[in-house]
Amino acid sequence: MRTAIDDSLRSRRRTIETAALVSRSIGLIYTIVYVAGVGSWAPPHISSGMQVVCWLGIAAMSTANVLAWFGRRRPQSRWYSPFSAVQIALDTLTIVAFVVVSTRETSQATWPLLGLTITIAAIRHRLLGAVLVYLVTTVAFAVMAPESARHDIAFVAGIDLMLAVITGTQSTAFSRQLLTLQETRQALHHQAHHDALTGLPNRSQLAEYAASRSGQPMAVLLLDLNGFKQVNDHHGHAAGDQLLHEVGVRLRGALGAGGLADDLSDDGRGDLAGRLGGDEFLVLLPDADADRAAQVAGRIREAIRRPIRIAGDREVTVGVSIGVALRPAGADTTLDTLTAEADGEMYQEKRARNLAA
Structure with a gap:
């Protein structure tokens, strides 16, 4: 701190x-x-x-x-x-x-x-x-x-x-x-360490934080919004920016943070949510196992699927696809490798969703 x-x-x-x-x-x-x-x-x-x-x-x-x-x-x-x-x-x-x-x-x-x-x-x-x-x-x-x-x-x-x-x-x-x-x-x-639009930590801070937890167990959640492109196409980029900002607020809330902190930790456990770019977000859960990662993912899904008010009185609803990757204690798996694994899981979920649709 x-x-x-x-x-x-x-x-x-x-x-x-x-x-x-x-x-x-x-x-x-x-x-x-x-x-x-x-x-x-x-x-x-x-x-x-x-x-x-x-x-x-x-x-x-x-x-x-x-x-x-x-x-x-x-x-x-x-x-x-x-x-x-x-x-x-x-x-x-x-x-x-x-x-x-x-x-x-x-x-x-x-x-x-x-x-x-x-x-x-x-x-x-x-x-x-x-x-x-x-x-x-x-x-x-x-x-x-x-x-x-x-x-x-x-x-x-x-x-x-x-x-x-x-x-x-x-x-x-x-x-x-x-x-x-x-x-x-x-x-x-x-x-230098935060995303200007959402106020969340950026890729640089996420990497710095992950490096500080090297060798420790950690869960990585990669998030990709479903329906964001349609919001941009139908309501304009300003509405899309509003949506991304609100998603950032809800991510912090889902992790239990009351507001934006200047230190690397968003709550007492050290969970950290950041934006990679576009409509992709990354959540780092130090010392988390598969059960806790699933619990956090569930809270995030519930938070994001609630209607979001954009310009005027209009409301939009988006979903989220989440991929999860786990690193056990003592492993030297890098954040890039974990993110790639989570990206594969997220892609499978998004593909299954598209097929179901």
Whole structure:
């Protein structure tokens, strides 16, 4: 069954989490070096408040890295978005605490780090995320910054607002482009594997599905409509197209499917109905024996012989000839061979019907 996200989105999420792991690990190293007082840029004496902030930051970054590792391993998980939001919260808390305390206790200008949280939020949650984090960081800096830094608040707020708008809108535009590409890709995939008239799987998808069941028991039903040519001749090709579409709907119903699925299976058992072309259809019944194939064939005959409404209030009735071929477990019989066998059986049934008529 197809997952909720496609390969392109899965790859993007893994890239985001990889970047988060690497950049946050760099932050961890710098924080450890800072709290240890190593290097000329670290103060010789670190206050107890700064030590608490640094160690809490180390814990928060380590926790966020665990979530990033999970997100990289399971980008399709339903927990991905919540864990991503938690990472943003942890990163924001860490950086805001560090900037506020360092501004209070040192002369270093650490406020540019606030822009880092905004950029991270933009990458993960687009414009909305960037704006929310901008508001949080700006309010926090304005409320908790020392009196000596009050004159910088307007400047910091303006710079960070521009950063939020630029990164947020670009990330939103990229996400929309990615969504459009996903939809286009899904549409092309559907077109390549489904019959445009009936919406049923086409020959290519039938072959792909049969190949995935190689060596397993399977029944193949080949269907050919009786009376379809007369409908085309008397009512026109548009009516014939309507009839074929309705036959596709009834085939899915006969297999127990409530509607058209995007995956290869039309029901819980894995039965699949497809159109070969013209008025020929093929039904694949994995793990089916002769009795079950006969039961399904009976349901199909009953479904198709019911009157079909075409253009206007006109109704037509068609029948169906069905040939059945069986593959036992362990056999390597191909779909082409099974279809040929079913075609022979179907021809015999159609010939007997014509003789009887």
